[in-house]
Amino acid sequence: TLDEKIALGIAASLEAGSAHPLAAALVKAAQDAGAITSEVQDFTNHIGRGVSASLDGTKYILGSRKFMESTGLAVPEKSFKADYASRVYLADEDRVLAIFLIADALRDNARQVVTQLKDRGITSIMISGDNPQVAQAIASQLGITRFHAQALPDDKALLVRQLKEEFGTVAMVGDGINDAPALKTADIGIAMGQGTDIAIEAADITIVRDDLACLPTAVELSIQTFRKIRQNLFWAFAYNLIAIPLAVFGVLHPVIAEIAMAGSSVTVVTNANLLKRKLK
Known part of the structure; x- marks a missing residue:
């Protein structure tokens, strides 16, 4: 020694x-x-x-x-x-x-983030390169019941492929070089802002603030965004299905139809902008 x-x-x-x-x-x-x-x-x-x-x-x-x-x-x-x-x-x-x-020092809000994701119906699974004893101890502190230890970069990518077969859509969160193949393999690769350039390049989303609390926020943002998209599509199709035929058959004056069209556009834009206020 x-x-x-x-x-x-x-x-x-x-x-x-x-x-x-x-x-x-x-x-x-x-x-x-x-x-x-x-x-x-x-x-x-x-x-x-x-x-x-x-x-x-x-x-x-x-x-x-x-x-x-x-x-x-x-x-x-x-x-x-x-x-x-x-x-x-x-x-x-x-x-x-x-x-x-x-020893890894867990972030103060790590367990809370796992709980918040669970409340959203999202299962958290830990993939670690550490030995089983270390991985089990960390998973226990996080409240994670399923984990994989001693995973090499290719092992992580293989596990993500297997999880996609089991669950369907899989998101991978990582920040290191060893996480890059798994980030690329996942349906949604999420890199933390303080991660390596290789991890950030392999990911689909980069959380600029190196804060795990941004993960539930990102999930909420995606849910609300899809909700707004569906609402806006409804208003757009409603206008096309109602106002345009009425204008064609002369029931609705062309000027009124044009105003209605402008109004539908304003409605869509205004509805989309409400997303900012809801997430503040």
Whole structure:
């Protein structure tokens, strides 16, 4: 094993420039500890698993337990009190050097958002790259009963396809590189504003404010918008079915018909503008 500050410095060097939440946590921890970071060579991003690079002539890998095992390294069995924390392993070519525990801090309104969506008849399912213990702990705090753990990017996309077969319409919310394939696969991909560029590009909708409370608002907005569309179509067809035949057969004076047509347009526009007031 390494000295904590040295291990943090190596990890932060490998993760420099990454937008992944775990990478950001490691970089911040290294900065807080005053660890020294250096520029790495031969950097490779192993999507959904971790990263590898050379530093001062030594090759290091940083990532999940599966990533370590895939390289043939023996991963020590260690138990920690924080079973809900994600484990990130640092190793060289010979052995695991350090294990970092990183716990997700749930946003204050996260559980409330899940409840609001449930009240709307929307089932929330969590897809996570974390191990089952971490995923289960987070899902329990959120009030989510169904979750999938240790999902790689392609796994997430496959799960979304399976959920589409089960439920019909599926929306996917994500903000990371690993979420991009699933965001693209979903009927509606929703990216958070502070997410990666790749996630935002793959999504259909971007919530500019990085606030989960905007999700129920977006759902309500879509419901109200479709309601207004149906109402406006009703008024438009009602005019065409009633006023135009009356004008053709001379029952309605052309001037009156023209005024009625203008009135129908005003009605449609006014009805659409009421949507702003309702959502304030």
